[in-house]
Amino acid sequence: MRTPEAARVDPSPATETDPPLLTADGVTRWYGHRLGCRDVAFMLWPGEVLGIVGESGSGKTTLLDCLSGRLSPTAGHVVYRGEDGDAVDIFALPESRRRLLQRTEWGIVRQNPRDGLRMGVSAGANIGERLMAAGWRHYGDIRGSADEWLQRVEIDGDRIDDRPVTFSGGMQQRLQIARNLVTRPRLVFMDEPTGGLDVSVQARLLDLLRGLVAEFGLAAVIVTHDLAVVRLLAHRLMVMQGGAVVESGLTDQVLDDPQHPYTQLLVSSVLQA
Amino acid sequence: MTDAPAMIAVEELDKTFTLHVQGGARIPVLSDLSFTVSAGECVALTGPSGAGKSTLLRLIYGNYKAQGGRILVRHDGAMVDIASASPRTMLAVRARTLGYVSQFLRVVPRVPSIEIVAEPLIRLGTAREAARDRAASVLQRLNVPERLWTIAPATFSGGEQQRINIASALVSERPILLLDEPTASLDAANRAVVISLIRDATARGAAIVGIFHDRDVRAAVADREFAVPEVRRAA
Known part of the structure; x- marks a missing residue:
């Protein structure tokens, strides 16, 4: 039983056609014979927060390092649309331009503040x-x-x-x-921003991040193993296992109705407080 | 009423949960389900518990993933299929079109209730002051005491949390509302307020799908009922 509207389904409403800020395409990184991450592709738009979850060794940090220009992928591209409107492959840029981006239009928050502070x-x-x-x-x-x-x-x-x-x-x-x-910055990369902090300190930091992200319309990529962190901060979620993205979607959909066996295991392993 | 445009058209919807951590057990919940809701209409979902009423609301909100069929909702004048929409489209549909009141409030640590209620408006571009004024008037109408507005709702009673939830879903006057037991933890006076809010929403043309266990509430708000058919479970 189809309704008359059936023929007029609009897959991409006009308001959602603005260009993405960051595009990852086939991003792959090998360490010799060992796989870091494989064939990761996604697009991120201004104001969106993307969470990346998975257990230790799943390739999350390797991927984040590739996305933020600190580690060259073995294959694939990372394209960033700068403040000037030009889309550039960040690994085709001279090192000096990439460093300038990292210091101005991007932010990189490390898990251990000692690595990110002087x-x-x-x-x-x-x-x-x-x-x-x-x-x-x-x-x-x-x-x-x-x-x-x-x-x-x-x-x-x-x-x-x-x-x-x-x-x-x-x-x-x-x-x-x-x-x-x-x-x-227009884009912030965060690697386990709440890792190693007390729970009460975590809540304060999360609330602060949430406010800043909303206030400045920041786009962010957040790597974490903490599902509560992504539920609070991330609009979208990617789940990684063994270097590959096994599931992605709206954060609440992936957490509340996980489809992949690994995501189901991850969600069901969380202790309820 | 029949001339009003369809706001929701569910077509041949299938939903089965596959529990991989439990040996791949399959639990079919909805099968070949179709129904439509027009602008200005409130449809009450009925059926025994476990029939899949809440599952259906979550599917329309994009919180659950359909295995088959389409879930069309009217968004910015065109029909969008929730079952196949990209996350980016879904975020826009939720911001402007779909409001959802769940039975439980997911509390954000440290954010005051008035900010929670004002947030949907601010995200749509309303100035902070105007959004807070609008949030205040909805909270007032729902009899949430003013001393609670500046407090994060973590410590609130069930009924108070539910009213914060309702306020944040209704504040931006979205054209489609999905209500899962919106009056479950409320006393008679506040139940009456929610009934009048729902009637106001349909009067301005909103399409509403809800689960209302309370027979009086259902009679007061629903234009018709839709019985969610029970799917025979495979042994």
């Missing part, structure tokens, strides 16, 4: 450094912006001259987020 300089300098890389020169503006961002990530302004070694793990992670977001 531990020997002050909190203010950690934030200011990104601004200087983006061309800021006026000391007062830089310090003012650093102070504003410390407040945004709920770090007391009077800690601005303290070095991050004196901060707790949660504060260090919030500082790393401030350092990454201060240049208003």
Whole structure:
């Protein structure tokens, strides 16, 4: 029994035809004979948060490193549409351009804040450094912006001259987020942003991230093994096993009605609190 | 009423759960199911528990995946097939067209209830102040005490959480509403408020599909009933 409307199904409504921000196509990475990730393809649009889940060794971090230009794929392409509107294959760019992107239009939040911060300089300098890389020169503006961002990530302004070694793990992670977001990037890559933090500290960080993502219309790719994190932050989800994407879709659909045996195992293995 | 355009057209829908972690057991829930809902119409799903009423609502919302058939909903003037829509299209359909009230509120840590209710409007481009004003008026109508507006609903009672849920689904006046037991944890006074909100929604042309176990609520809001047929389970 078909309705008259049946002939007029519109697969891609006009409002959803704007170009993607990031396109991965056949992204594959081998480490010698060992597979990192294989044939990963997806598109990400401005304002979308994509979660990538899977157990340790499933290839999530390898994929994230390829997407963020820090690791060359063995095969495949990663295409980014920059602020200037040009779509570029990031691995066809000269190293200097790729580094500039990483410091300005992109943010990269590492699991261990020690890898993403400069531990020997002050909190203010950690934030200011990104601004200087983006061309800021006026000391007062830089310090003012650093102070504003410390407040945004709920770090007391009077800690601005303290070095991050004196901060707790949660504060260090919030500082790393401030350092990454201060240049208003369009795309942020996060690797286990809440890993290694206490549960109460995690909730605060998640809430902060959720607010910032919504406020700035950020696009983000978040790798995690924590399904609660993606349920809260990610619009879409990819599930990886053995280097390949085995299932993808809307986050709540993948978690509530998983189709692939591995996804079902992953979802059913979570302890209910 | 028959001249009103179809807002939802479900065609030959099949839903079977395959439990891979339990030896691949197959549980058929819906089979060859078809029904339509027009603008301004409220349809109550009926049938014994386990018949698949909630499953059907979740399929229309795109929370569950169909094994066969189509789920057409009118979105921005054209019919979109939820069963095959891309995640990106689904996000747009949910933002502008489909509202869903589940039986349980998924609480976001630390976000105050008024922000939760205002969020759907802000996402559609309403200014923060105007969105909060609109959220406040819906919360007021649902008798949520003002002292709770600035608190995250994690500690609220079941009835209070349910009203936050209803408020956030109704605040942006989406053209299709899916309601799963919206009055289950409410007292008589608040039940009456929800009934009047549902009637307001159909009066402005919204299409509503709901599960209402309370016979009085069902009689007050539903234009007709649709009995979800029970699928014979394979042994």
